[in-house]
Amino acid sequence: MKLSQWLLCATALLALAGCSSSDRANHFKDEVPGLDFLPLGAEGRVFKLSNYTPQEVQDIQYALNSRGLYWTAAQTPAYLKPSQCPIDIYAHRGHYNYPENSASGVFMAALGGFDGAEIDVMLTRDGYWVAHHDSYTGRATGRHDGERFRMSRIDGDEWNTLVVRDKEGHLTNERAPYVIDMFKQWSNSFYPGQQLNIEIKEDADIVELSQLLRMARSTLPNGSYFFSSMEFDVLKKLRELDKHVYLGYVWEPHPTSIALAKQTARKAARSDVLYQKYQRQVNWVSDYEARKRSRGKSQKHSANTVRQALGSNSGLHVDIRSFVGAPTIYSRSKQAGLQRVATYSINGTDYHQSQLVALKKARRSLPDETIMDTSKFEACHRLYPQLTKKTHSYQPVTDYGRAIMRLPDDADFNRLDEQVMYLADNHYLSATGRVLTLNKTSIKAPKRRTTKTTATSTQTIFIPKDETLSLDSTPINIEIPN
Structure with a gap:
């Protein structure tokens, strides 16, 4: 975000400092209408920092809301x-x-x-x-x-x-x-x-x-x-x-x-x-x-x-x-x-x-x-991918809203532009970065021959009983470029 945009945001919230939540809600007109049910930190409320149109912002917010989410001004x-x-x-x-x-x-x-x-x-x-x-x-x-x-x-x-x-x-x-x-x-x-x-x-x-x-x-x-x-x-x-x-x-x-x-x-x-x-x-x-x-x-x-x-x-x-x-x-x-x-x-x-x-x-x-x-x-x-399960229905009006409503619970909800493209081919990006088919039951990832990577370690670590643990290791000198 450009410094001028951030200063605008900071000025807006500085003006809200000390106000109660109800005072804050009434202090500013939302940049995008119909979002007063969202926190003031939501994209489209006190300020709009994305390049999406107001209609797209509103549609994204309504679609995310159906999954218990909202889009922040920090674009996450x-x-x-x-x-x-x-x-x-x-x-x-x-x-x-x-x-x-x-x-x-x-x-x-x-x-x-x-x-x-x-x-x-x-x-x-x-x-x-x-x-x-x-x-x-x-x-x-x-x-x-x-x-x-x-x-x-x-x-x-x-x-x-x-x-x-x-x-x-x-x-x-x-x-x-x-x-x-x-x-x-x-x-x-x-x-x-x-x-x-x-x-x-x-x-x-x-x-x-x-x-x-x-x-x-x-x-x-x-x-x-x-x-x-x-x-x-x-x-x-x-x-x-x-x-x-x-x-x-x-x-x-x-x-x-x-x-x-x-x-x-x-x-x-x-x-x-x-x-x-x-x-x-x-x-x-x-x-x-x-x-x-x-x-x-x-x-x-x-x-x-x-x-x-x-x-x-x-x-x-x-x-x-x-x-x-x-x-x-x-x-x-x-x-x-x-x-x-x-x-x-x-x-x-x-x-x-x-x-x-x-x-x-x-x-x-x-x-x-x-x-x-x-x-x-x-x-x-x-x-906890199940936290994004849809709680109510919503009829989206833009490609972004439609993508949010179609995505499975384990999808990456940050990369909406990419998701729109993948969904056109019946695929989506998961939260772990993998490209999966929309109907995941049709494919299975091959099992890898690796040791079990559960929460264990070959070294036993414990909370010491007041003893000193040595972490000595050979120091290295690194020249950090300007």
Whole structure:
């Protein structure tokens, strides 16, 4: 979406800030008539950002509505009732179609049908909290002259010269945000029940954390945010400052995940195409090595230790590979009294999704929450395709509406233009990317001779009883191109 369009959207919702839901509904005339039964974040309500005609937008919305869905302004389907999906899905560094750790990404995450958004926060040398993930600028943020900065040395004046990059790596006109910008954007955009996950990437002291907490308290409504960190001492300091806010302790990734990420990074560092595709993994590896060297030996604290240090309003955030490999990780965390168990992955969203599907097939407990670079609908649709069953009839009037009404429950509802073409030949695209016949009973995919890929692992992983786990591995040095 162009910056001017996003600013228009942001201005519209800023004007709605503080209004009740009924006030909001009456404040603006919908861009497309007849959609007042949909959330304000729906395409065609306060704004229309797609190239479809008003009639097509209306037809798409009515057809999706017959399946318990709606089309968001972020151009992705969403459930009319977020509680339809039993797992909470958080937008990793903001909406995946927008610049990461940006105000526009957080804004669209609020409108995109997520349960919340995750952002990374760091300190400049002169004490400003900014939204950024990497140890260097250049990948997600940059300058037109190509100069890069080490985040541990950058100051506020230098930060002011940076803008964020879009998903293709191009510099935008949107400036790199301070944390207070992100907080204000979330406060003016989020819907009841959504939360902002503020992941702290610094080993900050109690004075610096007190400043961050004051900003959150003064800007964000109570209950609309929480903190997470891989730095256990940071969370203990935060608990001293706030007895009630939820705190998520982030386990370091599984050793196999780290090894695979390094392998990907080695390949990507030699190829511009691969670098663009895997740039998040590349920077994660280099940053992980830097943090590991700075703090020495790695640790993973047990659920009982987390409960004792942080209280019941805390949880474990673990690599999906660790979650899959530990059959008792969920039950033991709950027995310890932790509120949540969340999963993430450094090996890509497809892998994360495949492991959740394997867990469900094995009738294993699923996490309470996942952090992903995809929409809540896409993540849940692979697990619960039956949620898109038609609840009532509707007579569509455009090709897009007719396609939505014809598609099976397991179809990809994002790619409507392609679905129209495939349906003309009695085929469709499934949510997993396969081309299937409309009557799937007529074909069967051949069975592959592979080992059973259920939610098991050759390595036994367990929640440690306060012991230190060594994640030592040979570091690699990667030159990241500007």
